[in-house]
Amino acid sequence: MAFWLSRSRSITNLLEKRIGLFKILHERSKGSLLHSRISGEFISKNPHEFSTKSAAAFLATGQRFNSIKTGEQQVELASSDEDDDENQALDFPGGRVAFTSQMNFISESSGKRVPCYRVLDDDGYPITDTIYEQVSKEVAVRMYSGMVTLQIMDTIFYETQRQGRISFYLTSNGEEAINIASAAALSPDDVVLPQYREPGVLLWRGFTLQEFANQCFGNNADYGKGRQMPIHYGSQKHNYLTVSSPIATQLPQAAGVAYSLKMDKKDACAVTYMGDGGTSEGDFHAALNVAAVMEVPVIFICRNNGWAISTPVTEQFRSDGVVVKGQAYGIRSIRVDGNDALAVYSSIRMARQMAINEQRPILVEALTYRVGHHSTSDDSTKYRAVNEIEHWRAARNPVARFRKWAQSNGWWSDEDESELRSNIRKQLLQAIQLADKTEKPLLANLFSDVYEDHPPNLQEQEKSLRETIKKHPQDYPSDVPL
Amino acid sequence: MAQSLVRKIGRLGLISAKERNSASLYVTKIRSATTTTTTTTTTTGEESKSINLFTAINQALHIALDTDPRAYVFGEDVSFGGVFRCTTGLADRFGKSRVFNTPLCEQGIVGFGIGLAAMGNRAIAEIQFADYIFPAFDQIVNEAAKFRYRSGNQFNCGGLTIRSPYGAVGHGGHYHSQSPEAFFCHVPGIKVVIPRSPQQAKGLLLSCIRDPNPVVFFEPKWLYRLAVEEVPENDYMLPLSEAEVIREGTDITLVGWGAQLSIMEQACTEAEKDGISCELIDLKTLIPWDKETVVVSVRKTGRLLVSHEAPITGGFGAEISASIVERCFLRLEAPVARVCGLDTPFPLVFEPFYMPTKNKILDAIKSTVNY
Ligand SMILES: Cc1ncc(C[n+]2csc(CCOP(=O)(O)OP(=O)(O)O)c2C)c(N)n1
Numbered sequence: 058m059a060f061w062l063s064r065s066r067s068i069t070n071l072l073e074k075r076i077g078l079f080k081i082l083h084e085r086s087k088g089s090l091l092h093s094r095i096s097g098e099f100i101s102k103n104p105h106e107f108s109t110k111s112a113a114a115f116l117a118t119g120q121r122f123n124s125i126k127t128g129e130q131q132v133e134l135a136s137s138d139e140d141d142d143e144n145q146a147l148d149f150p151g152g153r154v155a156f157t158s159q160m161n162f163i164s165e166s167s168g169k170r171v172p173c174y175r176v177l178d179d180d181g182y183p184i185t186d187t188i189y190e191q192v193s194k195e196v197a198v199r200m201y202s203g204m205v206t207l208q209i210m211d212t213i214f215y216e217t218q219r220q221g222r223i224s225f226y227l228t229s230n231g232e233e234a235i236n237i238a239s240a241a242a243l244s245p246d247d248v249v250l251p252q253y254r255e256p257g258v259l260l261w262r263g264f265t266l267q268e269f270a271n272q273c274f275g276n277n278a279d280y281g282k283g284r285q286m287p288i289h290y291g292s293q294k295h296n297y298l299t300v301s302s303p304i305a306t307q308l309p310q311a312a313g314v315a316y317s318l319k320m321d322k323k324d325a326c327a328v329t330y331m332g333d334g335g336t337s338e339g340d341f342h343a344a345l346n347v348a349a350v351m352e353v354p355v356i357f358i359c360r361n362n363g364w365a366i367s368t369p370v371t372e373q374f375r376s377d378g379v380v381v382k383g384q385a386y387g388i389r390s391i392r393v394d395g396n397d398a399l400a401v402y403s404s405i406r407m408a409r410q411m412a413i414n415e416q417r418p419i420l421v422e423a424l425t426y427r428v429g430h431h432s433t434s435d436d437s438t439k440y441r442a443v444n445e446i447e448h449w450r451a452a453r454n455p456v457a458r459f460r461k462w463a464q465s466n467g468w469w470s471d472e473d474e475s476e477l478r479s480n481i482r483k484q485l486l487q488a489i490q491l492a493d494k495t496e497k498p499l500l501a502n503l504f505s506d507v508y509e510d511h512p513p514n515l516q517e518q519e520k521s522l523r524e525t526i527k528k529h530p531q532d533y534p535s536d537v538p539l
Numbered sequence: 540m541a542q543s544l545v546r547k548i549g550r551l552g553l554i555s556a557k558e559r560n561s562a563s564l565y566v567t568k569i570r571s572a573t574t575t576t577t578t579t580t581t582t583t584g585e586e587s588k589s590i591n592l593f594t595a596i597n598q599a600l601h602i603a604l605d606t607d608p609r610a611y612v613f614g615e616d617v618s619f620g621g622v623f624r625c626t627t628g629l630a631d632r633f634g635k636s637r638v639f640n641t642p643l644c645e646q647g648i649v650g651f652g653i654g655l656a657a658m659g660n661r662a663i664a665e666i667q668f669a670d671y672i673f674p675a676f677d678q679i680v681n682e683a684a685k686f687r688y689r690s691g692n693q694f695n696c697g698g699l700t701i702r703s704p705y706g707a708v709g710h711g712g713h714y715h716s717q718s719p720e721a722f723f724c725h726v727p728g729i730k731v732v733i734p735r736s737p738q739q740a741k742g743l744l745l746s747c748i749r750d751p752n753p754v755v756f757f758e759p760k761w762l763y764r765l766a767v768e769e770v771p772e773n774d775y776m777l778p779l780s781e782a783e784v785i786r787e788g789t790d791i792t793l794v795g796w797g798a799q800l801s802i803m804e805q806a807c808t809e810a811e812k813d814g815i816s817c818e819l820i821d822l823k824t825l826i827p828w829d830k831e832t833v834v835v836s837v838r839k840t841g842r843l844l845v846s847h848e849a850p851i852t853g854g855f856g857a858e859i860s861a862s863i864v865e866r867c868f869l870r871l872e873a874p875v876a877r878v879c880g881l882d883t884p885f886p887l888v889f890e891p892f893y894m895p896t897k898n899k900i901l902d903a904i905k906s907t908v909n910y
Pocket residue numbers: 254302303304331332333334335336360362364365366427431615643645667671674
């Protein structure tokens with residue numbers, strides 16, 4: 058798993074330029090992952106296998122927090138450069154702060170927007186000088202197939218909702234690359250806490266079309282037992298916590314999950330997703346701060362898709378997006394082109410490595426666009442220009458871009474495309490048919506799981522409900538078995 | 540579908556001449572931190588139109604902004620009209636500085652509203668769903684509710700009104716269906732108001748906005764489109780903390796609020812066929828509530844049934860039951876009946892089982908009368 062340079066150059070220079078962490082990583086001795094990777098020591102197809110080795114190496118040498126210490130030393134050096142006189146600095150409980158005679162307000166912005174890391178240009182060609190993780194043909198084809206599957210799922214489930222067969226749906230149109238490429242960069246042991254527009258992560262982990270359909274239909278095979286609205290997927294075996302509608306609540310929870318992984322010395326991190334809107338909630342800020350202070354391995358992935366229902370990002374925040382918020386909390390952050398699967402993949406791979414090996418949170422802002430309506434309850438043409446949507450659907454399509462790249466590598470053909478599409482379509486229609494035919498969950502599921510046990514009030518209410526049903530069967534849906 | 544239809548018919552059945560009259564000739568005096576206004580409104584002889592509930596809310600908001608240059612409307616997605624269309628046209632008419640989107644942050648919305656109100660403005664905040672009001676719970680419970688008391692009445696945020704859609708809608712699952720009113724009824728210092736119909740919604744919302752206390756106003760979202768009623772086009776207000784007997788009867792008193800009233804009304808109609816005469820009361824304001832109207836009714840009927848969608852345990856029905864037992868113990872001929880939501884989270888597929896249906900109410904009416 059070597060870093061891939063599209064044009065040869067001094068590796069050191071490039072790394073220094075592209076990854077602000079080089080110094081820190083470089084100063085580490087043997088355990089330096091970057092070194093190992095560049096020299097090709099750890100070559101593996103499986104991210105899980107890869108990090109098992111690297112983390113083990115760290116734990117063995119007790120160097121988990123090395124880079125943090127190094128970082129602190131650098132800060133101290135910097136301040137003593139400026140102020141030689143000991144008295145010129147404030148001995149503040151949070152660390153020494155230098156005095157200055159300049160009344161300088163820190164600017165509200167750095168003037169220049171944080172650039173966006175990308176690997177592929179709009180035509181699917183790697184950009185000169187870019188650094189990225191090489192993706193094998195096998196992984197690339199799987200990634201592409203995942204993105205196409207997600208697209209087809211969205212089209213067909215959306216239609217299914219329109220026909221009134223399911224009560225609700227929400228697409229990931231335009232965000233297929235973030236969904237699939239971030240998932241591909243993780244290990245299956247990494248615990249995912251989703252917002253709701255990330256079903257591709259679950260798809261990548263092996264949740265079947267049938268399992269998706271079962272949830273949307275709320276039948277007795279739905280792990281959520283028909284209790285939640287469609288798209289509220291969750292799967293214990295896939296380390297994917299159940300979607301909850303309230304925005305941003307998953308974010309501080311992810312820090313807690315990560316703390317557990319840290320305490321258990323697991324070779325895994327927590328990964329949590331949010332929208333641009335989600336970053337306005339108090340929970341987002343609480344999460345970043347607690348994660349930084351607790352030094353936990355969590356990756357915060359923000360899908361900045363330009364809109365939160367009808368609210369454009371310009372009315373969501375006045376900062377340079379989300380990426381800049383990390384630094385204020387002491388969190389390392391990167392902005393990536395969310396419609397470039399290779400950029401997402403590479404940045405999440407690197408984020409994961411730093412999160413686990415250095416036990417620290419990382420913030421990734423992926424710029425993208427919500428091509429679909431917010432959900433089946435929304436008509437986005439009421440508040441945004443149709444040509445804006447069209448531009449992103451066509452010119453900035455992440456799936457098409459990745460396909461061009463795969464095709465230019467000779468890994469994908471038009472025949473593969475039509476075969477894949479018709480296969481998935483068929484499978485999905487079958488899955489939907491079966492999900493529709495499958496019985497609804499037993500009525501007892503209304504009362505179970507409220508608590509781990511069955512308290513008397515619920516027993517009493519269940520008994521009374523069953524009597525009512527006997528008396529008034531016409532009031533109750535006939536498809537819910539009693 | 541069938542159920543929606545039943546709801547609609549029930550809703551229309553609620554609209555009686557009596558109800559319309561109650562809207563008329565209501566005079567009120569309003570005092571805010573900076574201004575003293577006297578508004579006299581008369582609805583008799585005014586134009587009225589048949590409109591749905593979200594349009595009635597929209598009319599009230601237009602009037603509120605039009606009649607008070609210090610009124611503001613804000614919340615998530617309100618600029619384009621709101622996800623339920625309640626704020627349609629407001630930004631165009633009154634401008635972006637008075638009607639605006641906020642970032643996605645409920646605690647921010649309410650905290651901002653408190654500050655705005657404390658400066659003598661009418662802050663009309665929207666929380667997109669009652670299910671999402673909880674991030675703002677601290678601001679409402681510890682701040683809005685105690686702003687006046689803790690300062691010895693030096694400061695108040697009486698100009699704050701928080702509007703939020705609540706309740707079942709047929710397919711909302713856990714987080715688009717809840718009825719969290721009881722949490723707020725446990726908080727001295729705020730008012731909680733829930734309308735049952737378009738005409739009520741308009742008059743009550745205007746009263747809430749102009750009331751000198753912070754108010755949480757829950758709107759029955761199932762009725763936004765379904766409930767259609769003649770609503771006077773002019774500026775009128777309906778009194779807070781005044782319950783209304785919307786159906787007179789002699790055998791049992793039923794108390795409810797919001798969307799549940801139409802279900803209760805249907806049960807009353809059916810009970811009548813069995814010779815049971817039901818009195819139905821719309822509480823409208825949950826705190827501070829009009830105990831007297833309920834007491835007078837129960838003294839007459841000797842029986843009480845309370846019904847709400849929220850889980851039965853710790854619901855506001857419990858407070859009403861306890862109060863009536865205190866006041867009418869010797870007059871009661873049967874235990875107070877409660878027909879409410881179950882003690883479970885609000886379920887998707889099982890919604891019809893969870894709900895306090897007409898037949899559950901009817902059964903409870905009969906068993907209470909035959910106790
Ligand atoms: C606490 C809370 N407030 C409001 C909502 C209603 N709501 C659902 S999605 C959404 C917008 C979210 O936007 P963003 O985070 O950008 O995610 P996107 O939908 O763009 O993926 C809102 C306001 C909610 N679900 N939870």
